[in-house]
Each structure stands twice: as C-alpha cells, then as structure tokens.
Amino acid sequence: MRIALAATCIADAMFPQAPRAVVTLLERLGHEVVFPAGQACCGQMHVNTGYLADAVPVVQNHVRTFAPVTDGEWDAVVVPSGSCTGSIRHQQAMVLERAGLHSEARAAAAVAERTYEFSELLVDVLGVTDVGAWFPHRVTYHPTCHSLRMLGVGDKPERLLRAVEGLELVPLAEAEGCCGFGGTFALKNADTSEAMLQDKVATVVDTGAEVLTAGDWSCLMHINGGLSRGGTGVRPMHLAEILASTRESPTVPSGPGSDSVRTGTEVAR
Amino acid sequence: MSTFLGMPSARTGRGPSPSAAPDTLAGVGRPEDPLHWGASFPDAAKAALDNDQLRRNLGKATSTIRTKRARVVDEVPDWEALRDTGSAVKTDVMARLPELLEELERNVTARGGVVHWARDAAEANRIVASLVREKETDEVVKVKSMATQEIGLNEALAEEGIAAVETDLAELIVQLADDMPSHILVPAIHRNRTEIRDIFLERMADAPPDLTDVPRELAMAARAHLRRKFLSAKVAISGANFAVADTGTLAVVESEGNGRMCLTLPETLITVMGIEKLVPTFDDLEVFLQLLPRSSTGERMNPYTSMWTGVTPGDGPQEFHLVLLDNGRTKVLADEAGRSALNCIRCSACLNVCPVYERVGGHAYGSVYPGPIGAILTPQLTGEQSDLPYASTLCGACYEVCPVKIDIPSILVELRAREVSLTAGSSGDTADRVWSAAMKAASFAMADGARFRRAARVPRLLRAISRNGVIKRLPFPGSLWTRSRDLMEPPKQTFRDWWAGREEQR
Numbered sequence: 001m002r003i004a005l006a007a008t009c010i011a012d013a014m015f016p017q018a019p020r021a022v023v024t025l026l027e028r029l030g031h032e033v034v035f036p037a038g039q040a041c042c043g044q045m046h047v048n049t050g051y052l053a054d055a056v057p058v059v060q061n062h063v064r065t066f067a068p069v070t071d072g073e074w075d076a077v078v079v080p081s082g083s084c085t086g087s088i089r090h091q092q093a094m095v096l097e098r099a100g101l102h103s104e105a106r107a108a109a110a111v112a113e114r115t116y117e118f119s120e121l122l123v124d125v126l127g128v129t130d131v132g133a134w135f136p137h138r139v140t141y142h143p144t145c146h147s148l149r150m151l152g153v154g155d156k157p158e159r160l161l162r163a164v165e166g167l168e169l170v171p172l173a174e175a176e177g178c179c180g181f182g183g184t185f186a187l188k189n190a191d192t193s194e195a196m197l198q199d200k201v202a203t204v205v206d207t208g209a210e211v212l213t214a215g216d217w218s219c220l221m222h223i224n225g226g227l228s229r230g231g232t233g234v235r236p237m238h239l240a241e242i243l244a245s246t247r248e249s250p251t252v253p254s255g256p257g258s259d260s261v262r263t264g265t266e267v268a269r
Numbered sequence: 270m271s272t273f274l275g276m277p278s279a280r281t282g283r284g285p286s287p288s289a290a291p292d293t294l295a296g297v298g299r300p301e302d303p304l305h306w307g308a309s310f311p312d313a314a315k316a317a318l319d320n321d322q323l324r325r326n327l328g329k330a331t332s333t334i335r336t337k338r339a340r341v342v343d344e345v346p347d348w349e350a351l352r353d354t355g356s357a358v359k360t361d362v363m364a365r366l367p368e369l370l371e372e373l374e375r376n377v378t379a380r381g382g383v384v385h386w387a388r389d390a391a392e393a394n395r396i397v398a399s400l401v402r403e404k405e406t407d408e409v410v411k412v413k414s415m416a417t418q419e420i421g422l423n424e425a426l427a428e429e430g431i432a433a434v435e436t437d438l439a440e441l442i443v444q445l446a447d448d449m450p451s452h453i454l455v456p457a458i459h460r461n462r463t464e465i466r467d468i469f470l471e472r473m474a475d476a477p478p479d480l481t482d483v484p485r486e487l488a489m490a491a492r493a494h495l496r497r498k499f500l501s502a503k504v505a506i507s508g509a510n511f512a513v514a515d516t517g518t519l520a521v522v523e524s525e526g527n528g529r530m531c532l533t534l535p536e537t538l539i540t541v542m543g544i545e546k547l548v549p550t551f552d553d554l555e556v557f558l559q560l561l562p563r564s565s566t567g568e569r570m571n572p573y574t575s576m577w578t579g580v581t582p583g584d585g586p587q588e589f590h591l592v593l594l595d596n597g598r599t600k601v602l603a604d605e606a607g608r609s610a611l612n613c614i615r616c617s618a619c620l621n622v623c624p625v626y627e628r629v630g631g632h633a634y635g636s637v638y639p640g641p642i643g644a645i646l647t648p649q650l651t652g653e654q655s656d657l658p659y660a661s662t663l664c665g666a667c668y669e670v671c672p673v674k675i676d677i678p679s680i681l682v683e684l685r686a687r688e689v690s691l692t693a694g695s696s697g698d699t700a701d702r703v704w705s706a707a708m709k710a711a712s713f714a715m716a717d718g719a720r721f722r723r724a725a726r727v728p729r730l731l732r733a734i735s736r737n738g739v740i741k742r743l744p745f746p747g748s749l750w751t752r753s754r755d756l757m758e759p760p761k762q763t764f765r766d767w768w769a770g771r772e773e774q775r
Contacts, residue, residue, distance in 0.1 A: 007764050007765070009715060009721065009725070011764060012721075012725050012763055012764040012765055013724075013725035013726075013727075013728055013759065013763055013764075014728060014757070014759050014760070015757075015760075016760050016762065016763060016764035016767055017760075019764045020764060020767065023768075035765065035768045036718075037718050037719075037722075037765065037769075038717075038718035039718055039721075040714075040715045040716065040717060040718055040720070040721035041715035041721070043715075045711070046708060046711070046712060047682060048663060048682060048685070049685060049689075049704070049708065050658070050682065050684075050685025050686045050687075050688055050689040051686075051689055051705075051708040051712070052686045052689075054708045054709060054711075054712035055712070057712060057713075057716035058712055058715045058716050060716070061715070061716045061717060061718070065718065090679075091682075145662070145663075145664035145665055145666075146663075146665070148665075149664070149665035149666065149668070149669055150665055176666075177624055178624045178662045178664035178666070180624070180662060181662065182661070182662025182663060182664070183662075183663075184659075185659065185661070185662045185663075186749075186750065187746060187749045187750065188311065188659050189310070189311050189314060189625075189659065189660060190311075190749045190752070190753075191311065191314055191315040191318050192311075192314045192318065192625055192628060192629055192660075193662075194753045194754075195318050195628045195629075196624055196625075196628065196662075197753070197754065221756075221757070222754065224755070224757065225750070225753075225754025225755050225756060226753070226754055228739055228754075228755035228757070229741075229753065229754055229755045
C-alpha cells in the first residue's frame with residue numbers, strides 16, 4: 001500500500017522518534033510511506049481550547065494536504081496519535097461546517113474516512129498483529145483516553161504488543177484512568193492535572209515495568225514528566241517505537257533525552 | 270434518590286471524639302445563588318486537593334459506586350439499545366416540549382391536581398411559600414430534590430418563617446451542617462461517618478448522647494428523628510424523577526422510604542419539577558426505570574418507586590400542586606448545540622467516573638450541579654461566563670456511561686468556544702489576552718507546512734537549558750508545566766528535517 005503519514009505537530013517537533021518508527025515499520029512490512037510536506041497540525045489544540053475560528057485555517061491546511069487520499073493518490077493516511085485521529089474524525093468537519101465552509105467540511109469527512117490511528121491501520125487495514133518485532137523488555141501499556149473512548153481501538157495495541165518476541169507485557173492498574181494531560185487543561189487546571197498525574201505515575205511504578213508505552217506522545221510526554229521528575233527510571237516509548245524494534249536493529253530504551261534513544265531507523269540507515 | 274455506599278471511615282475510628290472541633294463540621298454555608306458560588310474552579314479545586322480527608326472520602330465512595338454500576342450494567346444484554354432508546358425518547362421530548370407540557374397540565378388538572386408555571390427561581394419560591402402559608406403551618410417535610418436545591422427553596426421558605434426539613438439521610442446531614450450538596454445523588458459524599466456522627470451530636474437535638482459512628486446506629490438516630498417529623502407534617506415538598514404527559518402521573522425513585530412517607534402521609538403535596546423531566550407515555554417509564562437505578566446507585570432496581578396521579582379521595586394527600594420550573598431551561602432548549610444537556614435524568618454516573626470530580630469533589634464546581642453534567646448544565650442555565658467548561662480533560666468517561674448518551678465532551682468544547690467569544694467581546698483579563706495571542710500565533714504557524722517547518726525548529730533552542738536530556742525549569746507560563754513535571758529536551762532534528770534529508774540521499 002501507499003500510505004501517507006500525518007506525523008502530528010507535536011511528534012514532528014518534539015518526538016520525531018515516533019513517526020520515524022512508523023516509517024521503519026511500514027517499510028519493513030513492504031509498504032510505501034509518503035510524507036506530504038504541506039502538513040502541519042490537525043487543529044485539535046485550538047478546537048479543544050475553544051478557539052474555533054483560529055482552528056479553521058489549521059484544519060483547512062490539513063484537509064488540503066491530505067485530500068489526495070480521496071482521489072486514490074494514497075491508500076490511507078496513518079496518524080501515530082489517538083487524539084489527533086479523534087480530532088480529524090470527530091471535529092474537523094464540525095469546525096469547517098460552523099465556519100460555513102460546507103464543501104470543505106464534506107472534503108474533511110472524506111479524508112477522515114480514510115484516516116487511521118497507527119494500531120487501527122496495522123490491525124484493521126493491513127490485517128497484521130505480529131509485525132516481527134523483538135523487544136526483550138518489561139513493558140506496561142497506558143490506553144490513552146481518546147484511543148480508548150473516541151476511537152474505540154479496544155485491545156488492538158495490546159494484541160500487537162503480545163505478539164512482540166521477548167516482550168513481557170505487565171498490566172497497569174486503573175489503566176483506563178486519564179493521566180490528567182488534557183492539552184491546555186494541564187496549564188489551566190494545573191493542580192488537578194498534577195493530582196491525576198501523581199496517581200498515574202504511582203500505578204506505572206507499581207508495575208515494575210522498564211518501559212511505559214502508549215499510542216500518543218502527548219499523553220506520554222505528560223506521564224513521563226512525572227516519571228522523570230520522580231526519578232523513577234521508567235522510559236516512555238511510543239507503541240511504534242517498540243514495534244519497529246527487531247533483533248537486527250533493536251530499539252534500546254535508554255534515556256532520558258530523546259536523542260539518546262537509539263531507534264531502529266538510525267541503525268537501519 | 271440516595272444510596273448507602275459503605276461510609277468511609279476516618280482514622281479516628283469509633284466512639285465520641287472530643288478532638289472534632291465544631292468548625293470542622295461546619296459546611297460551606299448556603300450561598301445566595303445555588304448555581305454560582307465560591308471561588309473560581311481552579312482555586313476551589315486546589316483547596317479541595319489539599320484536603321486529604323476529603324480526597325480519601327471521595328476516592329472510596331466513587332470507586333465503590335463505579336464498581337457497583339459496572340457490574341449491574343454489564344449483566345444487561347441490551348444495555349446499549351436501552352441507552353439508544355432513552356436518548357431517542359428524551360430527544361423527542363425536547364422537540365415537542367411545549368405540547369407535551371400542556372398535555373401534562375391537562376391530565377394533572379383532570380385528575381384533581383393544580384399546575385403552576387414558574388419562570389424562574391424567585392417565582393417558584395413565591396408560589397411554594399404562598400401555598401404553604403395557606404395551610405397555616407410553619408414546618409414542611411421534603412423529599413430529596415435537585416430542583417428545590419437549584420432554586421434555594423429552603424432558604425426562601427426560612428425567610429417566610431417556614432422550616433423545611435430534609436428527610437433524605439444525606440440531605441439531612443447536609444442541612445444540619447449548614448452545607449451544600451457535593452453530589453447529585455449522594456449529597457454528603459464528602460463526609461465520612463465520624464464527621465456525620467459529630468454533626469448529629471452537635472446539631473440534631475434528639476440524637477442519643479452515646480451515638481457511635483457505626484452506620485446502622487447513625488441511620489437509626491436519623492430515623493427516629495425523622496419519624497416524628499413525618500407524623501406531624503401537614504405539607505410535603507418533593508421533586509420528581511419523571512412526569513408522564515399522557516396520564517399526568519408523577520414518579521419519585523428513592524432508596525430510603527423517606528420519600529414514600531412524604532408522598533403519602535401529609536394532607537398537601539407540592540412537587541417542584543424542571544420542565545425537562547417529562548416522558549411522553551407511561552410505557553416510556555419502562556426504559557428509564559431500567560436505566561436510572563443501574564446508572565445511579567448501581568442497583569438492579571431501587572427499593573422505592575412511588576407514582577401518583579392527581580388526587581385520590583381517601584388515599585394519600587388530598588391536595589396536590591405541581592410547580593413547573595423553567596429557570597433557564599427554555600434558553601438551553603433554544604441552543605441546538607447544548608440542548609441535549611436537558612436530556613439528563615440526574616443519575617450522576619458521570620460524576621462517579623469523572624477523574625476530575627473524583628479528586629476535587631462537588632463543591633469546587635460552585636453549583637448544585639457538579640461534575641461533567643454540571644459543567645455543561647450550569648453555565649447554560651445561568652448564561653453567565655464560567656470556567657466550568659474547562660474543568661475537564663475531555664477524557665470521555667462521562668459520555669461512555671451516560672444512560673441517555675449526552676455527548677458531554679462535545680458540549681464542553683462548544684461551551685469553551687462560547688467562553689472564548691464572550692471574552693473576545695469584552696476587554697478580557699491578562700490571561701485571556703495571553704491565551705488569545707498565543708492561539709493566534711499558533712494558528713498562523715500551524716496553517717502552512719513551510720511556516721511550521723521553521724516553527725518546529727524553535728523548541729530546539731531549549732536544549733541550551735537542558736541537563737542530561739531533561740529540562741527542569743521553564744519561565745512562565747512554561748513554569749505551570751515544570752513546577753511538577755520534567756520536559757524531555759527537544760530533538761536536534763525535527764521529523765520533517767530528517768525526512769527531507771533522507772529523501773535527498775535517495
């Protein structure tokens with residue numbers, strides 16, 4: 001398949017290891033990955049903070065950039081983020097509709113129909129759960145709220161993780177509880193956000209896992225903020241980074257800085 | 270409706286506790302406006318988070334009820350179909366509200382009841398006070414009711430020299446402590462049993478002096494106290510869970526039996542009901558009497574379901590008044606994006622699963638309607654600016670459990686948009702202007718790939734202040750993040766710069 005990658009603004013700027021791992025994995029599975037250079041952001045931050053008018057040009061840019069998927073230029077769009085996929089699927093058309101941009105709203109809905117969160121693409125579209133990964137570490141998985149409830153990815157990420165050779169998946173208590181990030185909530189209601197974060201950090205530490213994984217770097221950034229401040233030594237990794245790891249080019253969870261995490265991609269080059 | 274959750278115990282254990290100073294018992298007081306009181310949400314939340322006892326009480330109670338609910342919902346094979354039906358019936362009610370209300374009025378009147386229409390809280394309170402005065406009594410008994418909490422009826426009656434006695438156990442605790450409810454279903458959820466024992470000893474004249482904090486003893490003390498009130502009251506005041514348009518039947522769903530006492534013993538019954546509480550036909554109750562108990566108390570069926578239709582000679586109250594309360598509801602109904610908030614049947618499932626409510630409790634919301642439903646209902650009822658739409662991470666747990674499928678996260682986003690346009694219209698305070706400027710700048714940078722390519726390189730500058738790959742301190746507003754969380758240092762190279770380099774090498 002020819003798959004267009006929507007890297008997400010936060011991963012592009014802050015956590016490039018996740019979209020790089022998506023590229024590595026999809027190419028390993030024999031697919032062609034395209035990165036449309038016009039992309040920037042899905043608009044979620046503006047929408048969820050209530051700045052709908054400011055979201056319009058951001059959403060328009062996303063829809064314009066990925067519109068070729070509706071003409072068969074690419075077979076699908078993949079997004080390594082549950083919340084960005086959720087925004088694309090459930091908010092973009094609404095934002096354009098409210099701005100009176102009816103035909104663009106229809107275009108947004110059409111793009112959204114062909115847009116998949118990373119684990120959805122693998123399991124539902126490509127039909128794989130065993131991607132031939134090797135990752136000999138103790139891992140716990142946090143199901144992010146929007147993956148879980150907005151998209152309904154269910155146990156797809158866990159099925160992918162269980163198929164990874166050498167990986168020990170340990171269950172996370174109160175896994176479905178929000179980590180307290182909530183985008184600008186973390187700043188507007190910092191005290192409440194911190195109380196939620198402390199509880200999440202405690203349950204992660206209790207697992208004894210070496211690595212915390214999730215399908216969304218924004219939530220991982222938040223939980224890792226607490227894990228790192230607490231000196232816990234637990235490393236955050238996106239699901240894609242684990243699935244990209246193989247015996248030939250293993251991903252090594254070392255940290256704390258992102259550049260010190262060697263990705264399979266780098267080794268492959 | 271109220272339920273027993275297994276009261277959380279305090280560290281002090283049983284027996285009289287001389288250490289409990291009266292000021293720890295005092296509630297938050299009764300506010301002027303039950304829909305808007307107290308500090309801002311972030312400030313009130315901070316105070317609540319600092320109260321360890323409160324957090325333990327809330328954590329225990331909400332997790333108990335969450336577990337109970339999940340168990341009894343999972344055993345219903347057609348739960349999702351029930352939710353769909355509940356949502357459809359309520360949506361239909363809102364679409365036909367004027368005609369259904371008139372149908373209800375006709376049927377209540379035909380069966381010997383009297384219907385009153387109240388535009389707002391003040392008018393509803395005036396109507397009830399004058400009805401009570403006509404009966405020449407200075408004490409009324411009350412069934413737990415959110416509508417009368419919303420309009421501050423007890424305070425309005427007190428000004429007229431009429432004492433309203435709450436007969437729901439938890440509402441009684443709240444009333445005795447001069448407090449406000451902190452939960453729709455479990456109004457005293459913020460209290461543990463030791464606090465309740467102390468409140469009874471200090472504020473309930475006929476409490477046994479050797480009262481302990483054993484739940485059964487507490488319940489028996491309240492029971493004895495209330496029994497005297499039931500037998501002497503001439504007038505009862507209730508809310509309603511449902512009103513059936515095609516029969517004129519009212520329904521109250523409860524756990525303790527105090528409601529049944531109030532609804533049957535006094536000569537006169539006055540029911541105050543929000544106009545959204547309608548269902549079209551008697552058969553529709555079948556759906557809601559399955560949805561409500563399982564969603565609220567986590568029971569298959571609630572112990573007491575009372576229904577009455579007008580007046581029945583020789584049986585129960587011989588005078589029945591129904592006060593239909595608007596108080597902002599038609600304004601909510603007129604709003605296409607927000608009107609489904611009126612579908613709420615006050616089960617409070619959304620409170621019990623909300624990670625924000627669980628930690629800060631109900632008082633932080635500054636409204637008798639706290640939690641996720643309160644965050645969308647309160648600002649719509651008042652029409653005022655509010656920080657409640659931001660009191661959520663949009664995690665979606667509320668929507669998942671709502672028995673009438675109110676899409677609370679989407680309405681929160683709509684209300685945030687309304688807040689932004691309200692602040693844009695006024696001069697706004699500094700924080701609003703900073704947010705607005707930041708969002709404008711971000712919008713510009715994020716609406717074009719070439720512009721974002723440059724913008725995405727900016728975080729790299731932070732590498733200058735990172736140590737061992739970690740940033741521990743940032744200036745304001747980044748300090749709101751780094752005061753409790755580290756930030757990983759940004760990468761040397763953005764994804765798209767890496768991609769461009771790879772493409773060149775090909």
